[in-house]
Amino acid sequence: MKYRTLGKTGLKVASVGMGTWQLANDPHMWVGGDLSESVRALAAYVDLGGNFIDTAWIYGYDDENPESHPSHEVIAKYLKESGSRDNVIIATKIAPKNFSWPALKGVPFNDVFLKDHIEKQVEDCLRSLEVDSIDLMQFHVWQDEWSDIDEWKEIVKKLTTQGKVKHWGISINDYQPSNVLKTLDTGLISTVQFIFNIFHQKPTEKLLPYAKEHNIGLIARVPLDKGGLTGKFTLDTTWADGDFRTTYFGGQRLDELVKRTDALKHVMGDEAKTLTELALKYILSFDEVSTVIPGMRKVEYVTQNTIVSDAEKLSLELRNELKNHAWERNFYEGADPTLESTGFIEG
Numbered sequence: 001m002k003y004r005t006l007g008k009t010g011l012k013v014a015s016v017g018m019g020t021w022q023l024a025n026d027p028h029m030w031v032g033g034d035l036s037e038s039v040r041a042l043a044a045y046v047d048l049g050g051n052f053i054d055t056a057w058i059y060g061y062d063d064e065n066p067e068s069h070p071s072h073e074v075i076a077k078y079l080k081e082s083g084s085r086d087n088v089i090i091a092t093k094i095a096p097k098n099f100s101w102p103a104l105k106g107v108p109f110n111d112v113f114l115k116d117h118i119e120k121q122v123e124d125c126l127r128s129l130e131v132d133s134i135d136l137m138q139f140h141v142w143q144d145e146w147s148d149i150d151e152w153k154e155i156v157k158k159l160t161t162q163g164k165v166k167h168w169g170i171s172i173n174d175y176q177p178s179n180v181l182k183t184l185d186t187g188l189i190s191t192v193q194f195i196f197n198i199f200h201q202k203p204t205e206k207l208l209p210y211a212k213e214h215n216i217g218l219i220a221r222v223p224l225d226k227g228g229l230t231g232k233f234t235l236d237t238t239w240a241d242g243d244f245r246t247t248y249f250g251g252q253r254l255d256e257l258v259k260r261t262d263a264l265k266h267v268m269g270d271e272a273k274t275l276t277e278l279a280l281k282y283i284l285s286f287d288e289v290s291t292v293i294p295g296m297r298k299v300e301y302v303t304q305n306t307i308v309s310d311a312e313k314l315s316l317e318l319r320n321e322l323k324n325h326a327w328e329r330n331f332y333e334g335a336d337p338t339l340e341s342t343g344f345i346e347g
Helices: 035-047 070-082 115-129 150-161 207-214 225-230 253-265 275-284 299-310 316-325
Strands: 003-005 012-014 052-054 089-094 134-139 165-171 191-195 217-221
Touching: 035 070, 035 299, 070 115, 089 115, 115 134, 115 150, 134 191, 150 165, 165 217, 191 207, 207 217, 225 253, 225 275, 253 275, 253 316, 275 299
Parallel strands: 052 089, 089 134, 134 165, 165 191, 191 217
Antiparallel strands: 003 012
16 A cells, blocks of 8 residues: 655555445435445455545434434444554544535525534544544535635634644535635645546646645545446446435436446556546546545455555556546536536536
């Protein structure tokens, strides 16, 4: 396993981190997680040299049991049984108070992140993870228009001084890779988590150059496009009831996905054995990226994905070819008429 520096945090993180949204059998999103397999997957990841575990207060949340935070609890169970707390870096996220993803333009900051709400969420995370401090706490949505608001800056400084949080980051809105740059200028945010994959290449235009210049740690999420870039989906693929991918790949999107992944298989040559390998190697070919966090709820996925950490970067020729395979989409279009004005797909 190779390691990279997580920006100005100075933390050395595995270049392939572990996304944990899928671990907890989320009743509204990723359906089908198995607790025992999830714990084994975590163990396998750390045994292979992995040390960066990304989670969130909301992962697995069920409003019928609001005190439970299933993804956190799976991680806590593993840490307790293995005694591995000192060997891993835990990143989690503060959910928006209004439970609205993304944070829409013009929504008041206090509707999303009140001081008391931030403090309570941090305490909830400490309790459910059963840890004394959070290595990296991230705001789970963001609008750059909040950059000048003092309230979030004061609570960030307070919780850091208290030792409850070591470093702060922002998990930016889907497909809005530039909607954070003014906030980064404050110097209080050390990392950005953002969607980055072969289909969504917009981050290379502004975010990556900014991060390189200002030493911001970059955490690439959704590297496999919710499984689409594994190349395993066919026109006959279906998902369990409640799984969000039924909508995500609904309508003509699945047909288009299959066409595009078939095309990708024909251009990767001998630089990757699978489309999953190609997708992960593409992201890690950018030195600006600190770590990529595929969701890995099975041991076999951990084994397959972590191998890419030691692989060679893609050739410049292939990376240039992959520019022709970008597929910028707005999956929220039509769901809410206000979303179009947010710049959800940046021009």
